Amino acid sequence: MMTSDTNEKINAQVIAVFPDKVKIVVEDLEHFKVAEESLKVGSYLKIADNENAVLIAVIENFQISVGEGVQNYIIEAFPLGVLRNGKFERGGDSLAIPPKEVVPATIEDIKKIYEDTVNPVESFTFSHLASNKEVAVPINGNKFFNKHIAIVGSTGSGKSHTLAKIIQKATSEKHEDFHLNNSHVIVFDVHSEYKTAFPNANYIDISNLILPYWMLNSEELEEFFLDTEANDHNQRNIFKESIIFDRKQKFTGDEDDKQKIHLDSPILFDINEVLNFSKFKNTEQIDTGEVYASGDKKGQPKLNQGSLYGKLTNFINRLENKINDKRLDFFLGEKSKNITFEETLQNLLGFTPKKESNITIIDLSGVPFEVLSITVSLISRLIFEYGYIYKKLRCIENPEEKINNDAPILLVYEEAHKYVPNSDLSKYRSSKLSIERIAKEGRKYGVTLLLASQRPSEISETIFAQCNNFIAMRLTNPVDQAYVRKLLPDSLGSLIDKMTSFKQGEALLVGESIILPSIVQIEPCSIAPSSNDIPYWELWKNKWKDIDISKIKTEWHK
Ligand SMILES: Nc1ncnc2c1ncn2[C@@H]1O[C@H](COP(=O)(O)OP(=O)(O)O)[C@@H](O)[C@H]1O
Ligand SMILES: [Mg+2]
Known part of the structure; x- marks a missing residue:
């Protein structure tokens, strides 16, 4: 024509x-x-x-x-x-x-x-051409969610809105008429933005988050409880020994399984028992069998200091500080000891009976900074391992099985540079490790990543290199621009230069799921995520407002 x-x-x-x-x-x-x-x-x-x-x-x-x-x-x-x-x-x-x-x-x-170019049953649309809003831009929904996705853009470019739009669409589309579809999304929300956009979500924040420390694997346990820089073998041995000992004590299964318990087994142990054992070892005195022949202690048994006498004081102090830290109650408190493995997974996956939901929002804004990495790491790893075990089960039940996971999951990381930075610092080690593992292997088990970041150049390259679908929004920092340019196909010509001048919600959509690299306008979301924008000018013009400082103090000291 x-x-x-x-x-x-x-x-x-x-x-x-x-x-x-x-x-x-x-x-x-x-x-x-x-x-x-x-x-x-x-x-x-x-x-x-x-x-x-x-x-x-x-x-x-x-x-x-x-x-x-x-x-x-x-x-x-x-x-x-x-x-x-x-x-x-x-x-x-x-x-x-x-x-x-x-x-x-x-x-x-x-x-x-x-x-x-898109088969109607696979078609997924959340944007139209920026140059012409009459042209919707459908993408291949299977290819989009099946490979990792990156949304990059400076602050205010529209990342959160885009993310919300994609998830809103994904959780509302249905083949037939039923209440919940089979989409499964878990969002790590650092700024408490997404509760408003998903009023029916399974919402977890610091007030109801229960994460059992005993589910940590050996690396995470050591990172969290030990002073890894000190590289103290005594600490490490006592720690390990007491955990395995206590797990075996509490174990009720058969003897064979009991013998197999090790540091990585996600089985309950009591952290207070580790403390008690360490205190015992730190003050242990061993009876030599002799008695003092003279002096003040005449007649009393002669004692030798145990091999660890006084050597565990730093470790004990560290452990006590953590156990007594109220902010870590979600992790080390009584509830973490009482929750079961099943309940923990159900909560995180949104599979709690009668409260099933397509989307789980994990609001991390109240999680203390020093445990953010371990929190994200543990949750991510549990989801990955769940996918792994689920696939294994499906294949045992039906050796012909072709679909590894019939309830695949999307894990969404807002401000991804905070958990998976391009940095080798030990405080990021565990979250980086678990997310990198999902980036490399998650697809096989039905676990896909969606990463959003305003600082793409600060994100681990291993992870970014695995992303196949890119939504590049306005990006002004030249270092980040250069970085994103490197990641995208070379054949984009000057499309990529437009990135600097995009309007809010405009994006360059590139990847396997889209036939043409396209500059699109993302549709507005049905309910917007909450904004961090404070209307200063409006507020400042109001009458002087008194603040109840004592109320603040009470909250502070809680
Ligand atoms: N698709 C869109 N269409 C229209 N306006 C948008 C769109 N996306 C974002 N905006 C506007 O841009 C502002 C910033 O968006 P936001 O998603 O919070 O950006 P970011 O997460 O990148 O900081 C929002 O308050 C909204 O008003
Ligand atoms: Mg945002």
């Missing part, structure tokens, strides 16, 4: 073709347009060759060339891909040279490209 008048008189001609650029001369711009659609930077062109292939290119700039009394327009366009026999192929290299004809593409042409 080419517009006809250009056939009669050649008005536009391709004068140069490069892998990443097509140059076109137009004599009369007035005649080089589609009815009622004015051409602008970002409009699409169709360039046909002699072999029934049509290259779709997007206009990057216009120039005017003046010479010998004629004024020509030169259009530079970026080749997006070739339409051949109704099928779209990425890239522009397969066009036969020289191209025959060039015309502007109609909205219908563009719509057709997007629609025809």
Whole structure:
């Protein structure tokens, strides 16, 4: 369907073709347009060759060339891909040279490209073209969620809204009429933003979060309880020995299983028993069997100091501080000792009977900074291991099983640079380790990551390199821009330069799930996440407001 008048008189001609650029001369711009659609930077062109292939290119700039009394327009366009026999192929290299004809593409042409390339049952839409809101941009929902996703953009560019929009759509789409669909999303929410956007979510914050310390694996246990820098073998041995001893004491299963208990077994032990044992060892005196023959202690048994006498004082102090720290109650308190393994998983996955929900929001804003990494690590690892075990079970039950996980999970990390930074500091070690593992292997077990960050250059490269779908919003920091540029395919041409000037909610959508890299406007969410914007100017204009400092003190000291 080419517009006809250009056939009669050649008005536009391709004068140069490069892998990443097509140059076109137009004599009369007035005649080089589609009815009622004015051409602008970002409009699409169709360039046909002699072999029934049509290259779709997007206009990057216009120039005017003046010479010998004629004024020509030169259009530079970026080749997006070739339409051949109704099928779209990425890239522009397969066009036969020289191209025959060039015309502007109609909205219908563009719509057709997007629609025809996604199978309707797989189609997932949350945006439209930024240059034309009539053109919805469907993507392949299977490919989108099946591979890790990154949303990057400076603060205020629209990351949180985009995230909320995607999850709102994902949790509301249904094949038939039922209450909950089978989507499973867990959001790590550092700024308490998402409760408003998901009023029916399974909401976990510091007031109802119960996370058992006894589920930590050996590395996490050591990171949390030991002074790892000191590298003290005595500490480590006593710690390990007392945990395994107490686990075996409390274990009620059969003897064979009991013997297999080790430091990584996610089985209850009492941290106070570890403290008691350490105190005992720190003050232990061993009877030599002799008695004092003279002096003050005459007749009393002679005692030797135990091998660890006085050597565990630092460890004991450290442990006592933690056990007595009220802020760590969610982790070390009585509730953490009483909760079962099953309850913990049900809570985190949103599978609590009668309270099932598609989305679990884990509000981390009240979690003390020094335990943030371990909290995120433990939860992430539990979800990963759950996926692993679930797959194993499914394969045992049915060796022919092709789908590893029939209730796949999306794990969402807001401000991902806070848990998986490009840094080797030990305080990030465990969260980095568990999330990197999901980045590398999660897909096999139905666990996908969605990472949002305003500082992409500060995120672990291992993790970013595994992302297949990118939503790049306005990004102003040059270091971050350069970093994102490196991660994205090289064939994006100047599309990528637009990143600096995007409006709120505009994004460059690139990846396996989308047929063309596209600059889109994300649809507004049905209910917005809560904003951190404080209307200073409005508030400052109000009458002086008194603050109850004693109430603040009470809360502070809680
Ligand atoms: N898709 C969108 N459409 C319209 N406005 C948006 C969109 N996304 C974000 N905004 C606006 O931009 C502001 C910042 O968005 P937000 O998602 O909080 O950004 P970020 O998480 O990147 O800091 C929001 O308050 C909202 O008003
Ligand atoms: Mg945000």
